[in-house]
Amino acid sequence: MFPDLIAPVLDFEEQLGACINSMCQDDATGQTLVFERIRGGLEMREIHCTYLIDVDINDYEMVIFDGGNTSGDAWKHIFLPRQRQHYFVYEA
Known part of the structure; x- marks a missing residue:
């Protein structure tokens, strides 16, 4: 069909699922933050990662x-839902 258009969407969804899975592991550390526009301003709040399973990610x-x-690995994964873009940063 349109493989060049489908691949980024599938990659986005796959990476989002991988992050949720990683944050649910017994030895996971860190937090999940969402940024949403409320009354014209951009507001940040912390959520439990599994909350993202049941919401429209495009609201953020x-x-x-x-x-x-707990072994010392640290990373950040940033998602821009409306653009279906994401960026991973591993912090050794």
């Missing part, structure tokens, strides 16, 4: 997983 301007584990 940005989602940040500030994750890691």
